[in-house]
Amino acid sequence: MSRELTTHEKHKFRQQLHTLRARLLGDVKELEAEALRPTGALSGGATDDPGTSEAAEEVARTLLVSEENLLSEVNAALERLAQGTFGQCEQCGRAISRERLEVIPYARTCIRCARAGEREET
Ligand SMILES: [Zn+2]
Structure with a gap:
Protein backbone atom coordinates (compact mmCIF):
# COMPACT_ATOMS: atom_id res chain seq x y z
CA MET A 1 0.00 0.00 0.00
CA SER A 2 2.55 2.58 1.10
CA ARG A 3 4.67 3.21 -1.91
CA GLU A 4 8.24 4.33 -1.67
CA LEU A 5 9.08 8.00 -1.75
CA THR A 6 9.69 9.10 -5.29
CA THR A 7 12.96 10.70 -6.36
CA HIS A 8 11.07 13.94 -6.70
CA GLU A 9 9.77 13.72 -3.14
CA LYS A 10 13.17 12.87 -1.76
CA HIS A 11 14.59 15.82 -3.62
CA LYS A 12 11.95 18.04 -2.08
CA PHE A 13 12.76 16.82 1.44
CA ARG A 14 16.47 17.28 0.82
CA GLN A 15 15.84 20.89 -0.21
CA GLN A 16 13.70 21.39 2.87
CA LEU A 17 16.39 19.96 5.14
CA HIS A 18 19.09 22.07 3.53
CA THR A 19 17.01 25.20 4.05
CA LEU A 20 16.35 24.26 7.65
CA ARG A 21 20.03 23.57 8.24
CA ALA A 22 21.07 26.90 6.75
CA ARG A 23 18.56 28.68 8.94
CA LEU A 24 19.72 26.80 12.02
CA LEU A 25 23.35 27.58 11.29
CA GLY A 26 22.46 31.25 11.06
CA ASP A 27 20.45 31.11 14.26
CA VAL A 28 23.13 29.23 16.14
CA LYS A 29 25.66 31.89 15.23
CA GLU A 30 23.37 34.62 16.52
CA LEU A 31 22.65 32.75 19.71
CA GLU A 32 26.32 32.14 20.33
CA ALA A 33 26.96 35.85 20.04
CA GLU A 34 24.12 36.45 22.48
CA ALA A 35 25.44 33.92 24.99
CA LEU A 36 28.99 35.19 24.81
CA ARG A 37 28.14 38.87 25.08
CA PRO A 38 29.60 40.17 28.34
CA THR A 39 26.97 41.24 30.83
CA GLY A 40 26.59 44.94 31.50
CA ALA A 41 28.30 45.93 28.26
CA LEU A 42 25.30 47.87 27.06
CA SER A 43 25.99 51.45 26.06
CA GLY A 44 24.46 54.15 28.23
CA GLY A 45 25.77 52.67 31.45
CA ALA A 46 22.41 52.65 33.19
CA THR A 47 22.81 49.97 35.83
CA ASP A 48 19.60 48.09 35.47
CA ASP A 49 18.71 45.04 37.48
CA PRO A 50 21.68 42.74 36.78
CA VAL A 59 17.56 31.54 27.91
CA ALA A 60 19.99 32.02 25.02
CA ARG A 61 22.12 29.11 26.29
CA THR A 62 19.11 26.83 26.60
CA LEU A 63 17.99 27.71 23.09
CA LEU A 64 21.48 27.06 21.80
CA VAL A 65 21.40 23.51 23.12
CA SER A 66 18.10 22.63 21.50
CA GLU A 67 19.07 24.29 18.21
CA GLU A 68 22.23 22.19 18.16
CA ASN A 69 20.19 19.07 18.82
CA LEU A 70 17.90 19.98 15.98
CA LEU A 71 20.86 20.62 13.74
CA SER A 72 22.25 17.15 14.41
CA GLU A 73 18.81 15.67 13.69
CA VAL A 74 18.73 17.51 10.36
CA ASN A 75 22.23 16.28 9.54
CA ALA A 76 21.22 12.72 10.42
CA ALA A 77 18.20 13.00 8.13
CA ILE A 104 9.03 17.04 10.50
CA PRO A 105 11.36 16.11 7.62
CA TYR A 106 13.97 14.95 10.15
CA ALA A 107 11.60 12.52 11.91
CA ARG A 108 13.30 9.22 12.84
CA THR A 109 10.20 7.28 13.75
CA CYS A 110 6.67 6.84 12.53
CA ILE A 111 3.84 8.51 14.40
CA ARG A 112 2.92 5.28 16.21
CA CYS A 113 6.41 4.73 17.59
CA ALA A 114 6.75 8.41 18.47
CA ARG A 115 3.53 8.27 20.45
CA ALA A 116 4.54 5.04 22.16
CA GLY A 117 7.86 6.64 23.10
CA GLU A 118 6.16 9.66 24.59
CA ARG A 119 3.99 7.47 26.77
CA GLU A 120 6.99 5.51 28.01
CA GLU A 121 8.92 8.62 28.97
CA THR A 122 6.23 10.00 31.23
ZN1 LIG B 1 7.56 2.90 13.81
Missing part, protein backbone atom coordinates in the same frame (compact mmCIF):
# COMPACT_ATOMS: atom_id res chain seq x y z
CA GLY A 51 19.45 39.71 37.15
CA THR A 52 17.60 40.53 33.96
CA SER A 53 20.52 40.13 31.58
CA GLU A 54 21.68 36.98 33.33
CA ALA A 55 18.26 35.45 32.80
CA ALA A 56 18.32 36.43 29.13
CA GLU A 57 21.74 34.82 28.80
CA GLU A 58 20.44 31.64 30.37
CA LEU A 78 20.40 14.18 5.25
CA GLU A 79 22.64 11.20 5.97
CA ARG A 80 19.65 8.87 5.75
CA LEU A 81 18.67 10.47 2.45
CA ALA A 82 22.13 9.74 1.13
CA GLN A 83 21.95 6.14 2.34
CA GLY A 84 18.43 5.52 1.08
CA THR A 85 16.88 4.83 4.48
CA PHE A 86 15.08 8.16 4.66
CA GLY A 87 11.37 7.94 5.47
CA GLN A 88 11.74 4.61 7.23
CA CYS A 89 10.94 4.25 10.92
CA GLU A 90 14.05 3.47 12.95
CA GLN A 91 12.05 1.42 15.40
CA CYS A 92 9.56 -0.66 13.48
CA GLY A 93 10.96 -0.28 9.96
CA ARG A 94 7.67 0.85 8.49
CA ALA A 95 7.34 3.84 6.22
CA ILE A 96 6.86 7.18 7.93
CA SER A 97 3.81 8.92 6.49
CA ARG A 98 4.34 11.74 4.02
CA GLU A 99 2.19 14.02 6.14
CA ARG A 100 4.52 13.51 9.09
CA LEU A 101 7.63 14.02 6.98
CA GLU A 102 6.23 17.22 5.56
CA VAL A 103 5.88 18.62 9.06
